[in-house]
C-alpha cells in the first residue's frame with residue numbers, strides 16, 4: 001500500500017490492537033468509546049510481530065499519533081519504533097500500551113486505549129532536532145569485535161522551542177532558570193536547547209508561560225488531552241483519580257479507578273496541572289516521582305508543589321487530601337470526597353468549561369485556584385507560601401515615582417504601563433505574576449520601599465483581576481508633544497537636586513527638542 | 519520483551535556499514551543540489567534505487583523517514599525531466615546562488631551581502647585542507663556551496679569506512695570527530711534554513727532539503743554519542759582510549 005491511497009482526511013489518530021485485545025474488547029465496544037476521528041484497526045499478531053504495523057492501514061503523510069494496544073509485554077519499544085518508521089510514521093507519536101496478559105480485561109483495556117487515543121490526537125509531529133541518540137550499553141560485550149559492531153540505537157525526545165511563541169526577546173528566561181541541566185540558552189530572540197546536555201526531563205515545559213516548547217510525546221497539549229479524557233469519562237467511575245507518574249516507573253497505578261498519565265519526569269508537572277486537574281473534576285490527584293534515582297531533582301520539585309497545592313486546598317476550604325505525593329509506590333488511590341467532585345462538576349458546568357483542562361501556561365494556576373474557590377464559595381482568603389507560583393505586587397504611593405522601570409523588567413507581562421486621558425497608569429495583573437522578583441530588583445526607589453512582591457496566592461486579587469497600582473500626570477514636550485516623564489519622576493528629581501530652577505526647564509522640552517533649540 | 523524478537527536472528531550490522539550508508543546518502547544529497555545534468559540524474563536515480571531497497575536495519579535510525587522519502591522521489595527521477603528540474607532549480611535557488619531568496623551557499627545566510635568569499639569560505643577551506651584535500655579553484659561551485667559541504671562529509675565518511683574496514687579504530691574515531699566538528703560548525707548552521715524555505719513544497723528539492731536537515735541534525739548528536747560510547751567500550755576492554 002502506498003502513502004497516497006492511504007489518505008484518510010478525517011482521522012487524527014490510529015489505534016492498532018492485537019487480535020487478543022480485539023476479541024477482549026470487541027470492535028463494537030471499541031468504536032463506542034473512541035472519538036469519531038480516531039480509526040481503530042485490528043493488526044493480527046501485533047503483540048508478537050511488530051512488523052504488523054506496516055500491514056495495517058495507517059494513514060501516512062502527515063504527523064499521526066498511533067496507539068499500539070497489545071497483550072503481554074510485546075516486542076520492545078525499539079522494535080515498534082523501527083517498524084513505525086518503515087511504515088512512514090513518526091515513532092515519537094507511537095504509544096505502546098501493554099494491556100496485561102491474555103485474556104485481557106476488556107473494560108479496563110478500552111478505557112486505557114480511549115485515553116491513549118486522546119493523547120495521540122494531540123501529537124503534532126517532531127522535528128529532527130527533537131531526537132537524541134542513546135546507545136544501548138555494551139554490558140558483557142568486551143570483545144574486540146564488539147567495538148566494530150553497531151550497538152542498538154534508541155532515540156529519546158528532547159524539547160525544541162517554537163521561535164514564534166518564545167518570548168526570550170522580551171526578556172523571559174523562566175525555562176533557563178528552571179532547567180536543572182543547564183541545557184538552555186538564549187540565541188538571538190529565542191531559547192535554544194543543547195541536546196547533549198538536555199536530559200529530557202521536561203521541567204522547562206512547566207516553566208514556560210507561553211507554551212512555546214515542543215516536546216513530542218510529552219507536550220503540554222498531550223498531557224492535557226490524556227488528563228481530559230480521564231476526566232470526561234468521569235461518569236463511568238464516580239471519582240476519577242488522576243495519577244501523574246514519572247515514565248521511569250512501570251507497573252499499574254493505584255487502583256483500577258486511577259487515570260495514569262505518564263510524564264517525562266514528575267518535575268514537569270507544575271502546581272497549575274495538579275490544581276487544574278482538581279478544578280477539571282478529578283476526585284483526587286496524585287504525583288509519583290521516580291525517587292532517589294531522579295537526576296533532575298523531580299522529587300523535590302514535586303514535593304514543594306504538592307505541599308503548596310495542599311495548603312491551598314486547605315485555605316479555600318477544600319479537602320487537602322485530594323492532592324497527594326506518592327513516594328512509597330503505594331497502590332491505593334487517594335481518598336476522594338464525592339461531595340467535592342460533585343461541587344466541581346457543577347461549577348464546571350456553570351462556567352461552561354471545556355473537557356480538556358488547561359494545565360500549563362500563563363494564567364492556568366490562577367484559573368484553577370479561582371474555579372476551586374468558587375466551588376467552595378469561600379471568601380477572600382490568601383495563602384502565603386514559599387512555593388506559591390503566583391506573586392502579588394504592591395507599590396508604595398509615596399515613594400514610587402512612576403518611572404516604569406519595573407514594567408520593562410517584568411518578563412511575564414504582569415506589570416504594564418498604560419496611558420489614559422494624559423495620565424500614566426501602572427497596571428498589575430495578579431494572574432500573570434509568577435513571583436520572579438525581577439521588578440523589585442530593578443526598582444531605583446527600592447531603598448524607599450517603592451515596590452514589594454510577596455509569594456502569596458490572594459483570592460480577592462485574583463477575582464478582581466488587573467488593577468491600577470499607581471497613576472501620575474504625564475508631562476509632555478511643549479514643542480513636539482512627546483512624553484517627557486511622569487510628574488512624579490520630575491518632582492523626585494527636583495527634590496533630589498534641591499533646585500526648582502534646573503528642573504523647571506526639564507518640564508518644558510524633551511531631550512530631542514532641547515538639542516535642537518541648542 | 520519477547521526473547522528472540524528484540525535481538526532477532528540477524529546479527530548486528532557493523533559500524534562500517536552505517537558509515538557506508540551515510541557516505542552514499544551524503545553523496546546523493548550533494549548531487550541533488552547541483553545544477554541538473556542528464557547523466558548526473560541517471561546515475562543518482564540508479565544509486566537511489568539500490569539504496570532505497572537496501573539495508574533493512576536503516577529504519578533503526580531517526581533520519582530514515584526523511585531519507586526514505588528523498589530516495590523514493592530520486593528513484594523516480596529520470597533524465598527526461600532535466601528541463602523541468604532545471605527550471606525548478608533556477609526558480610528556487612536562482613542563477614547566482616548567493617543572491618537568490620534561497621541561497622545555496624553558507625555565505626548567503628551567515629554573511630549575507632558579502633559576495634567576496636569572506637571568513638566562512640576561509641574556514642571551510644581550512645576544514646578541507648586539514649583532511650588532506652587540496653582546494654581546487656576550478657570547481658563550478660563555491661567552496662561553501664551546500665553540495666560541496668555535503669560532498670566533503672561524504673568524503674570523511676569514506677575515510678571512516680576505510681578505517682573500520684582495516685581495523686583502525688583510532689582512524690575511525692578521527693574521521694568521526696572531523697565529521698562532527700565540520701557539521702557542527704558549518705552545514706548544521708544553515709542547512710535547516712534552506713529546508714525551512716522549501717520543506718512545505720513537493721518535489722525533489724524539498725525532499726532533499728528535508729533529508730539533508732534530518733541527516734545533519736541526527737549526525738551531530740549521533741557522532742557525539744558514538745564517541746562517548748567508543749570511549750567507554752574501550753575502557754571496558756581494559757584499553758586506554760586513544
Ligand code: SF4
Nearest residue numbers: 179198199201202204
Ligand atoms: S527537558 Fe529538562 S534538561 Fe532538557 S532543556 Fe528542558 S529542563 Fe533542561
Ligand code: SF4
Nearest residue numbers: 410433434436437439
Ligand atoms: S514578580 Fe514582578 S517582574 Fe516577576 S512576574 Fe511578578 S510583577 Fe512581573
Ligand SMILES: [Zn+2]
Nearest residue numbers: 018020047071
Ligand atoms: Zn496479543
Ligand SMILES: [Zn+2]
Nearest residue numbers: 477480510513
Ligand atoms: Zn519634543
